[in-house]
Amino acid sequence: MGAVQKHGPWALVGALGAAALAIVATQRGESINALWVVVASVCVYLIAYRYYSLFIADKVMALDPKRQTPAHTHNDGLDYVPTNKTVLFGHHFAAIAGAGPLVGPVLAAQMGYLPGMLWILAGVVLAGAVQDFMILFVSMRRDGRSLGELIRAELGVIPGVIALFGTFMIMIILLAVLALIVVKALADSPWGTFTVGATIPIAMLMGVYARYIRPGKVGEVSIVGFLLLMAAIVYGGHIAEDPFWRPLFTFTGTQLTWMLIGYGFVASILPVWLLLAPRDYLSTFLKIGTIVGLALGIAVVAPHMQMPAVTKFVDGTGPVWAGTLFPFLFITIACGAVSGFHALISSGTTPKLIDNEKDARFIGYGGMLMESFVAIMALVAATVIEPGIYFTMNSPGALIGTTAESAAAAVTKLDPAFTITPEQITQTAKDVGETTIISRAGGAPTLAVGMAHIISSAIGGKAMMAFWYHFAILFEALFILTAVDAGTRAGRFMLQDLLGLIAPGFKDTSAWAPSILATGLCVAAWGYFLYQGVTDPLGGINTLWPLFGISNQMLAAVALTLATVVIFKMKRQRYALVTIIPTVWLCICTLTAGWQKIFSPDPKIGFLAQAERFSNAIAEGKVLGPAKNMDQMHQIVLNNRIDAALAVLFVGLVVAIAAFGIMACVKAMRTDRWTALEADPKLAPAE
Amino acid sequence: MMAPSTDYRARLKALSQCVCDGARLMIGQGNYGAYVAHVEKTHPDLAPMTEREFFRNRENARFGVGNKSGFRCC
Numbered sequence: 001m002g003a004v005q006k007h008g009p010w011a012l013v014g015a016l017g018a019a020a021l022a023i024v025a026t027q028r029g030e031s032i033n034a035l036w037v038v039v040a041s042v043c044v045y046l047i048a049y050r051y052y053s054l055f056i057a058d059k060v061m062a063l064d065p066k067r068q069t070p071a072h073t074h075n076d077g078l079d080y081v082p083t084n085k086t087v088l089f090g091h092h093f094a095a096i097a098g099a100g101p102l103v104g105p106v107l108a109a110q111m112g113y114l115p116g117m118l119w120i121l122a123g124v125v126l127a128g129a130v131q132d133f134m135i136l137f138v139s140m141r142r143d144g145r146s147l148g149e150l151i152r153a154e155l156g157v158i159p160g161v162i163a164l165f166g167t168f169m170i171m172i173i174l175l176a177v178l179a180l181i182v183v184k185a186l187a188d189s190p191w192g193t194f195t196v197g198a199t200i201p202i203a204m205l206m207g208v209y210a211r212y213i214r215p216g217k218v219g220e221v222s223i224v225g226f227l228l229l230m231a232a233i234v235y236g237g238h239i240a241e242d243p244f245w246r247p248l249f250t251f252t253g254t255q256l257t258w259m260l261i262g263y264g265f266v267a268s269i270l271p272v273w274l275l276l277a278p279r280d281y282l283s284t285f286l287k288i289g290t291i292v293g294l295a296l297g298i299a300v301v302a303p304h305m306q307m308p309a310v311t312k313f314v315d316g317t318g319p320v321w322a323g324t325l326f327p328f329l330f331i332t333i334a335c336g337a338v339s340g341f342h343a344l345i346s347s348g349t350t351p352k353l354i355d356n357e358k359d360a361r362f363i364g365y366g367g368m369l370m371e372s373f374v375a376i377m378a379l380v381a382a383t384v385i386e387p388g389i390y391f392t393m394n395s396p397g398a399l400i401g402t403t404a405e406s407a408a409a410a411v412t413k414l415d416p417a418f419t420i421t422p423e424q425i426t427q428t429a430k431d432v433g434e435t436t437i438i439s440r441a442g443g444a445p446t447l448a449v450g451m452a453h454i455i456s457s458a459i460g461g462k463a464m465m466a467f468w469y470h471f472a473i474l475f476e477a478l479f480i481l482t483a484v485d486a487g488t489r490a491g492r493f494m495l496q497d498l499l500g501l502i503a504p505g506f507k508d509t510s511a512w513a514p515s516i517l518a519t520g521l522c523v524a525a526w527g528y529f530l531y532q533g534v535t536d537p538l539g540g541i542n543t544l545w546p547l548f549g550i551s552n553q554m555l556a557a558v559a560l561t562l563a564t565v566v567i568f569k570m571k572r573q574r575y576a577l578v579t580i581i582p583t584v585w586l587c588i589c590t591l592t593a594g595w596q597k598i599f600s601p602d603p604k605i606g607f608l609a610q611a612e613r614f615s616n617a618i619a620e621g622k623v624l625g626p627a628k629n630m631d632q633m634h635q636i637v638l639n640n641r642i643d644a645a646l647a648v649l650f651v652g653l654v655v656a657i658a659a660f661g662i663m664a665c666v667k668a669m670r671t672d673r674w675t676a677l678e679a680d681p682k683l684a685p686a687e
Numbered sequence: 688m689m690a691p692s693t694d695y696r697a698r699l700k701a702l703s704q705c706v707c708d709g710a711r712l713m714i715g716q717g718n719y720g721a722y723v724a725h726v727e728k729t730h731p732d733l734a735p736m737t738e739r740e741f742f743r744n745r746e747n748a749r750f751g752v753g754n755k756s757g758f759r760c761c
Binding site: 075076077078079081083084086087088090091094095210211215216218219272273276277280281284285288349353486489 | 705707708709712713714715716718719721722723724725726729735738741742743745746747748749750
């Protein structure tokens with residue numbers, strides 16, 4: 001009887017989830033309601049949380065509610081504070097959720113919604129949430145130390161340096177790809193450019209207010225900022241109509257690139273209270289609000305998915321990004337399924353705030369499930385719009401041209417299922433208040449159209465569509481710019497640490513010369529990849545997003561290797577498959593994808609093949625588009641060789657860390673006792 | 688979680704406190720009251736920071752010099 005009462009309701013949840021999945025997976029021919037995807041996902045999350053995360057908490061980690069957390073042993077009222085678990089969940093979720101779970105699924109939608117959905121669900125349950133939870137646990141048991149310190153302590157000094165260097169490279173690629181998304185969304189869009197530009201003075205106004213006029217009143221200053229932002233969106237519509245202002249806010253991709261590079265440099269040396277902190281308030285609250293709004297919108301509107309469950313592009317011929325389903329789907333969707341970046345957050349502020357060890361399950365595993373749900377919603381938003389519109393927005397100009405006629409003809413030729421007319425393309429652009437929607441790759445504009453489609457069906461109708469579109473663009477650009485600013489700062493400190501290993505003078509983060517130099521190097525590094533992406537023959541995203549995915553999954557493999565080593569050192573290796581399976585899977589995906597990006601003979605996939613194609617053309621004296629002259633041709637050859645070298649580097653990093661990990665595990669196996677380096681356990685005083 | 692209470696208003700107050708604390712912690716601002724209580728309990732001889740100092744201290748801890756983890760996720 002007890003077992004039925006205990007597990008019966010969960011069996012019902014499981015049955016409902018299985019039924020919903022069956023409907024999603026087997027429906028062919030007619031479009032299905034997106035709510036089935038939502039129901040299936042939520043059921044999977046609930047079951048995974050109830051059973052699998054409990055298994056990990058009890059058996060693998062043996063969480064002890066009586067053991068004091070760092071928040072108690074080091075309580076200082078500032079960094080270490082025992083915090084209510086719901087409050088801390090919000091903090092952790094706000095830190096892990098960003099542009100990643102919104103962009104990856106949108107790009108993956110070219111293969112249909114089913115492959116992306118299945119990977120998001122399987123990935124989060126077996127890999128992503130496990131990683132976040134394990135690293136949170138490992139850090140929590142070690143006074144809340146950071147990932148780099150943990151790897152140095154448990155695996156050795158060399159793996160520690162490798163991990164630090166790998167983290168820095170991920171930051172650079174991440175910043176470049178995020179900035180590229182902004183460039184793609186704002187190019188030739190005076191409305192978008194004005195509203196995003198307006199966030200700078202608005203944030204500065206808020207910064208002055210929160211520092212001098214009413215210090216610390218972040219609630220009221222955020223409300224003021226929010227109202228000004230909404231006014232900026234409305235006013236941006238007038239700017240886009242006005243013959244005088246319109247050209248002043250219309251920029252090409254290259255111009256925007258230089259503006260962003262300059263912005264990144266200046267913003268990251270300004271005092272934090274002036275620009276970074278206040279914009280962080282806006283972007284954080286807007287992010288949470290928009291995610292909640294999108295969830296409500298999907299629930300109320302219950303849209304139908306227009307994209308087929310599986311498209312023919314699983315064979316690797318898709319226009320959005322090149323490469324077959326394996327391994328590239330698993331690289332394209334990183335955040336939402338598994339994201340190595342989270343290991344940095346899980347070993348950052350969160351472990352220092354946990355009140356009770358048992359809370360780590362809800363925060364670590366539960367927080368990642370929540371982010372995965374955001375990815376599912378992004379996938380829904382991208383697949384409820386017409387497939388023809390989706391491919392018009394995401395295919396490179398080289399393939400579909402720049403006019404509505406050429407785009408409609410090219411997209412219709414891809415597959416009869418994607419048939420679209422030039423009128424539909426111009427009408428969609430008009431609906432969202434833009435002159436063109438052709439080749440706006442990068443995920444953000446597609447997501448914005450999808451969100452505008454869903455939200456305007458609930459509030460405001462067609463008349464409000466342009467407002468919601470620019471709201472969505474603003475919301476993404478806002479937190480991407482915050483990430484660019486904060487990331488450049490963090491990258492600068494990392495670089496100073498790394499250079500300090502060679503020249504100790506570099507470590508002084510308060511000295512002007514090393515700071516400016518390190519900031520400049522950091523901006524130059526991501527600026528280079530950004531510029532390369534903007535001028536890329538295949539649209540940039542095709543090059544940079546896989547590099548980002550590979551590097552992110554690589555960091556996840558590193559973090560999971562650390563978790564595996566710790567499990568072995570705790571002498572609980574009989575449970576080590578919990579982390580070994582995702583580690584091996586991620587290694588297979590990153591190594592295969594890395595290999596193909598380097599050596600594939602298809603110039604759309606392989607960097608070296610692309611370099612060769614262009615250098616052969618140079619030898620024949622020909623200029624290939626989009627290059628306009630020989631200098632640009634040489635530049636493209638160089639870019640592709642650098643990208644290939646970077647892929648080699650990432651592959652090498654994965655192999656090295658895996659080797660160190662295996663050695664550490666073998667050593668721990670041969671020892672007959674516990675060798676993990678936890679902080680001394682202190683029990684909570686009896687009450 | 689909060690203990691079940693029969694007093695509806697107290698529960699509502701606790702909920703709004705939770706939402707406010709949560710929103711502030713999302714941007715790196717901890718609870719000032721908890722900080723003051725902590726200082727008074729463990730270091731009665733020291734004066735706690737003022738609310739304004741506390742705010743700036745937390746802002747710097749989140750983004751300031753030397754913080755390598757001050758970045759948001761992808």
